[in-house]
Amino acid sequence: MSTTTTSLPATGREIQLAARPVGWPTDADFRLAEAPVPGLAEGQVLVRNLFISVDPYMRGRMNDVESYSAPFALDAPMEGGAVGEVIASRSADRAVGDVVVHFLGWREYAVVDAAATSIADTSLAPASAFLGALGMTGLTAYAGLTEVAAFQPGDTVFVSGAAGAVGSLVGQIAKASGAKRVIGSAGSDAKVARLLELGFDAAFNYHDGPVKDQLRQAAPEGIDVYFDNVGGDHLEAAIAVMKPGGRIALCGAIAQYNSTEAPAAPRNLATAIGKQLTLRGFLVGSYRHLAGEFAQKMAGWLSSGTVRFDETVVEGLENAPQAFIDMLKGANTGKMVVRVG
């Protein structure tokens, strides 16, 4: 049954991209605005957003360069993952009260095609988890590890940015799937301690010394799989410590997103020949075919406590730009989300 409610909001707050950042983004690159809420066309729903996601890939879309997805438009609301409650519907497929995941984040109210939403089953986990462990973040970790890096039980796995949203799941999924040894790198001692609590076999703070040296010490027999969220010296170190036949999933390069200079590393890529390494870049959008098996496995891991997820929740839509900047600087442990209300 399609339904509508009365007393819908006439306007809503949204975060617009005011300027294209050069190097690190600043508050001045964003603008909080009040905008009219459009009416619903047939097949659309009006969603009151509960949580919005801030993710590293968004930095790339702030640049006006050809890439795998179009740049964000200036003076228009930012986009991104969001979860919210349907408060009006002109679709038979979505009812008022449904909690849905969609892609029009960074705003209070979103008018979305019902077909572009998916139901969040909040009996499994709180709504915000559908932006994290049970959402694209989790699928990124799962697809990157299992399909892109062709993980096999018995592998030794290294993940960088391991206390981040994707990284912490990669390590736990690897352990749950029979990894021999899982090693993570992170940017603070507190994060390192958290990784060990989450079941990582070893973890190190990359500020403590060269990544290559710390990784060799943590993986004296070498690594089979590297899940790269960082790029740069982490990637170079992983190549150096890889066993023959090792596989690298290139997921992110957060070390470089705000750099205005091209990175010099990895300088040892030629050693990938003799070691017969595979490096494979990927986008989660190409692995939607795994969403079903992923959702089933992750629900089981979460309910059994095999996989745990951390969230860093920032309060208030108006703080989303700062949350995004802080996330790029590593202020989050686990998934960074912004509570809209």
Add this chain to the structure above:
Amino acid sequence: MSTTTTSLPATGREIQLAARPVGWPTDADFRLAEAPVPGLAEGQVLVRNLFISVDPYMRGRMNDVESYSAPFALDAPMEGGAVGEVIASRSADRAVGDVVVHFLGWREYAVVDAAATSIADTSLAPASAFLGALGMTGLTAYAGLTEVAAFQPGDTVFVSGAAGAVGSLVGQIAKASGAKRVIGSAGSDAKVARLLELGFDAAFNYHDGPVKDQLRQAAPEGIDVYFDNVGGDHLEAAIAVMKPGGRIALCGAIAQYNSTEAPAAPRNLATAIGKQLTLRGFLVGSYRHLAGEFAQKMAGWLSSGTVRFDETVVEGLENAPQAFIDMLKGANTGKMVVRVG
């Protein structure tokens, strides 16, 4: 029937590694010596080498570093692919007069386990071709293109070092297998002209300008496959011009073999994420399972004239070191071999 002949040689000439090169090898790193020819154990054959192979990978084995194969020993004969005639046999599997391929090159006479030799069918092609188009060189091109880079008909293919032994075969195999467009880079105008004669759709001299610019011009729609023999700026240029989903076979990095500094490139590896590129290093030894299908196809292509191969033949074992050095500098077109006799 195992047979032996009389009046076998008591000694033979060989090229020894006298010193480990630092940077570019020089004549002083090698030594011509006269050494006793050992007697044959049961199962062995004595081979009079006709041609020996000089290949880029040998440079790496001259260094005393951990790698995929052991370093060459100092003051011992160099090793490498060779083709020669059996002049004595204590094996039922090899008869005097057989022409065989084996791995104890850089010497006049080799005592080899018969099981470590393979018969060269010289009714198909001259003996030297079994070091090139019909040998490991050809298998490298075939396996790297078809399996490592997962070539598909309709692909646009770029190969560097395209006038070299492997590169010229890669381009021709790609054309014979339904490539939409094949582009090669080489280091002289004469080589570029030769590539066009061999059926490359486009070719350029990398001395004429930035590789990236020349490649973009030759492949305005981008490339699907890059077969890398060079590394460095060629690899960076290929990454820049790759279409989404592109595949790179990392076969060699001849630009770096004699460098005493780590290379800075490719500085754009992070773009492999958004383009979902795959880079895969490989060694031909891991693709022996393709040898049968390769030999059959290549024999057909050679007999029909679909694939042609160039050879640069240097006369005299004593000139092997200079031939090797010249090959590293690109003096060869096609396969460089040394005629021993």
